[in-house]
Amino acid sequence: MRTIDLFLIEGSYRAADNGVVVELFGKTRDGTALVARYYGFRPYFVLLEPAADVLDRLRADPEVVDIQPTPVWLGGRERSGARITIRSPWKVPEYRDRLRLPGDEPNVLACDIPFVHRFLYDKHVGLTLTLDVEDEPDSIRSLYALENVVRVVSEEGQDIRPAEAFRPPLRTLSFDIENAIRERTIFTICGVAEGGGRERRTFRFGDRDEKKILERFVEFVLEDDPDVITGYNIAGYDIPLLQERALVHGLELRIGRDRTTPRDMGERLWRVTGRVIADAWWWAHRELRPKQETLQFVARMLLADSKLDVDRRNISAEWEKDPDRVMEYCEHDADLALRILQRLRSIDRGADLATVAHLPLEEGLNGRTSLFIDALLIPRADAEHVGVPPTHRLRREAAIEGGYVHTIRPGIYRWVVVLDFKSMYPSIIISQNICFTTLSDRGTNVSPTGARFLSADVRPGLIPGILRELLADRDRFRALSRNAPSTETRQYYDGLQNAVKVLMNSFYGVLASSFYRFTNKSIGAAITSFAREQITSIIRALEADGHEVVYSDTDSVFIRAPEPTFEGAKAFGEAIAARFTKENVAFEFQSVYESFFSHGAKKRYVGRQVWPREELVVRGYETRRSDSFEYQSQALMEVFDLVLKGDTDGLLRRSRELVLAVRQKQVLPAQLVIARSVRAEEEYNEGTRAALPFLRVFKQLQSEGYDVIPGMKVAWIVTNSHVSPQEIEPWIDGRPFTKEPDWEYYAERVAQTLARVTEVFDWDARALLQGTHQQRLGHSAASTPDRSDQAPATLDTPIAEIAGPKKRRTSTRSLSEWD
Structure with a gap:
């Protein structure tokens, strides 16, 4: 032994x-x-x-x-x-x-x-x-x-x-397949294997006998014995294709460490006993949320590399012409997938989650949030003889009221400080002893919704106990990271503390969901009601002291500093944090914005942050949305830069130029690509499927042999928006685009996007398209009463006080002159 x-x-x-x-x-x-x-x-x-x-x-x-x-x-x-x-x-x-x-x-x-x-x-x-x-x-x-x-x-x-935690060297095999589009016959399987303390190996299996290709691939996997198998979209395309072609030849792909075949677990998840399937596409999709999800686009964005020049639509002809070139292309694709997985540190991240949740690596890489919560909660429930109900789905009910969002008035604000609650929902769960084991009519902790919870001295809740331990672990990992002797060790502890953060913040989500075994809507509603009470009480106290709360969202508060300097703002933020931090509830000073802008919509703002680091922070606008096109995002970023500088004249002039550039066809088609994720066709209304551009693109790409699956993004350019349904053309990165974009359609979309900013200064999308400013109907100079006794608007004047009858007049000076 x-x-x-x-x-x-x-x-x-x-x-x-x-x-x-x-x-x-x-x-x-x-x-x-x-x-x-x-x-x-x-x-x-x-x-x-x-x-x-x-x-x-x-x-x-x-x-x-x-x-x-x-x-x-x-x-x-x-x-x-x-x-x-x-x-x-x-x-x-x-x-x-x-x-x-x-x-x-x-x-x-x-x-x-x-x-x-x-x-x-x-x-x-x-x-x-x-x-x-x-x-x-x-x-x-x-x-x-x-x-x-x-x-x-x-x-x-x-x-x-x-055992004490350790990370052994793991071996990863990445593969790719090239096959005939219509017949589905496999021409070649190529790939690379590296890591695990052994030398790097490449392989290229090509043969006129497809059965031999499959047999050689199985032999290689068993002989090389990788711990992790990857590739780009292998769960959606390559593994199902291998299974399909093996069935044709009466073969079984016995690549498991117990000599079993891959098992389809549903929803893009495959299991190979003793190994882990880690699809590089899924990790890129989840971690990067790229605007396009082709291997070409992700490789260029993440690796500054690209696929080789082979025409995938005519792969059969390419294979007949130059099989060595096709195998080189195939092997390179497999190598790109491996490098994407490595650059994203996917295996390490999976191991981090598995460490904290006490699960195997396979679950850390591919597990769902509810699985991680189960791993923490069920052992604690067993220890206290708490019944563990089966997972169930509640019937559809009204949604739980979420966190408080403070109305933001349109305008530009200077020297704004941001504070937020550290781990707000976990802190509330701990302080109020919220748990399915403490929900009771006899409870003395009463939420604003009326739900009652027993105090911790009567019955300590399972979930609060777990969260206390996770908070302690996070603080411990943070301290170990700060004192780490090497970069590698620091990354290890940073990964663990991030995994703890993910799991802590997941508890509210599963409790408030409709599908978890311990789901209880009254608990979810109680948590958010305590949060609303907490944040609004702070806002009322600040406003009672004469401070202006610019905005608030769930756990954060944006306040204009009374002293308009960096030093004054920083001191103000520190003082507010100290004032409202209490036992078990930390109100942390997060950042300082030199300038801050919103057009008045909730969850949409942009700010020039100067502390703790300098950066432009954008939330909610098209630059943050994956379905916006590149030129749209770039144009908006230019406009944001000007508005935060206070350059109104430059802002309006540049906005008009950006719209005009599209109309004059001065924009590259690659900057007009629209992308969107596609669900399975049966999930869409049958009567509207033909009108959905993303679904039409998806089906066209499938017919051309591209390995797209439900859940993946597809990309296209609109070529004619004046017909129904719109005429569109799929966009494949690296493939020449020969159609003419609908320039007017794109000009209108850019104008509508920029108008979110320029409307604050009375220039709407029509004005940007026409190039002339139109006074609003009923607001001629003759009909506008004289308010010369009122001061002109300042840099901080919200638009609600600028335009319209009975409002303050807009100064004719630029914003840069107003201060």
Whole structure:
């Protein structure tokens, strides 16, 4: 027997010894790949207040191994229950459905927890664990595509246990496929494998016999033995294509470490036992939110590199002409995908989440938020005998009222300070002891909505306890990052504290959702009501002291500093933070804006931040939206720069020039590309599908052989907006665009966008298009009363006080002169 530490990549199970064996695939500290087999752990579920005849039938059932009474806390009180242990995890759904009683309250509990997760929860282990092991015999080793197959020794007083965190070197294989568009026949599979402490390898498999290509690919995967498999959109295109073509030839793609084939888990997720599928497209989509999602666009944006010049639409002809060139192209695509995954630090980020949530790497890379919350919450619920209901979806109800958003008056403001609550929702949950275990009519913590929660001295809530620990972990990781001896160590602790932040902020989301097992709308509404009360009380106090609150959104407050200097603003922000910070509630001074602008719409503003770092901050406008086109965003940024400088004359002149440039066709077509994500066709109304430009582009690209899938963005240019539906042309980065854009359509869109700013100075979209300023109807010079006794507008005068009858007149001077 020997003791090893294991970094858990993926977990699985299989039938064995009239029961089941848990398989733990991972790597040791020295990078050795192995599978550790754990015998004797059985699946179970809990019955709430079971009838005697039900228990009698279960005792007579040969599948049932054990029945033990257990207390269950559910619905605000402790009740009787029975823990039912059976032989086979795959039979739990059958028992759940058979034993379920009608009604809103679940009577079958803890019945939909993945078996491997249940094992990890009960053993209190996660990403890294310590095992006492013995080698398995050859008959067992032959089941796996691994040399190292061990049995976990679990005797009385000796069992699996947590290990100190470590990150072994992981091997990643990236691949790409080129195939005939209509026939779907694979021409070549190419790729690269690197990492894991071994040399980099490339491969190119091309043959007239498609079956041989598939066989060679499977052989390479098993021989190279990667921990992670990637590529660009492999979950949506390449893996399904491999499965499809293997079926044609009667092959099975046994690339799992247990020699099993890939399994489609739905929603772009594939599982390969013992390995992790990490789609580079999905990570680019999630982390970058690029305006276009083709490999070409993302590679240029992130890597300053691009695909090679091969015509994908005519790939069959390209293959016949020069197969070596096509294989070079294919291998290069695989290399780009690998570099994208590395640049985004996707594997490290997945490991960070897995570390904090105590889950395998596979879940850290591909898991949902509710899965992470389960991993933190269910073990705590089990320890306190709190019933764990199955995941369910509530019927559609009115949405929970969200955070408070303070009305912002249009205009430009100088020297604005921003403060916000540190982890506002988690702090409220902790301070008010908010949890599904503390919701009670007897509670003394009363929310503005009327929901009541027991105080922590009566019954400490599960969720507040978890959040306290996460807050402490975050502070600890932050301190370790500050004192880190190397960049690599600092990145490690920064990743962990960011993972903690993500999980802390996720609790409110799942509690207020309609699909989580512990969902409760009254809890979600209580949290936001406490938040609104907290933020509005601060706003009232500030305004009572004569301070101007410019804007507020959920957990942040924007206040104009009384002393219009950087030093005055900074001192003011620090004083406000100190004044409103209380025990368990930190009101933090975040930033100083030298100038700040909004046209008066909620959640839309732009500011020139000068502290803690200098940058232009834009929220809500088209520069932040992925479906805006590049020229639109660039034009708006130019205008923002001018308005924040107070250059009204330059602002209006430049806005007109930017619109005119589109009309005069001085803009490159690449700057006019519109992009949008596409859902599955059946999710759109059948009567309107033909009119949806993104859906038409999606279908055209599919017909041309491009590997687009639902959830991916497609791009196009409008060529004629005067017909219905609009005439459009797909945009493929790197492919020549031969059509003529509808210049007038784009000019109007740019004018409408810029008018969000210029309307504050009485220039609307029509004025920008026509190039002349039109006085508003009924506001001629003769009909406008003389208000010469009023001061002209200043740099900080909101538009509500500038234009219109009974309003202050607009000065004829530029904003730069007004101060």
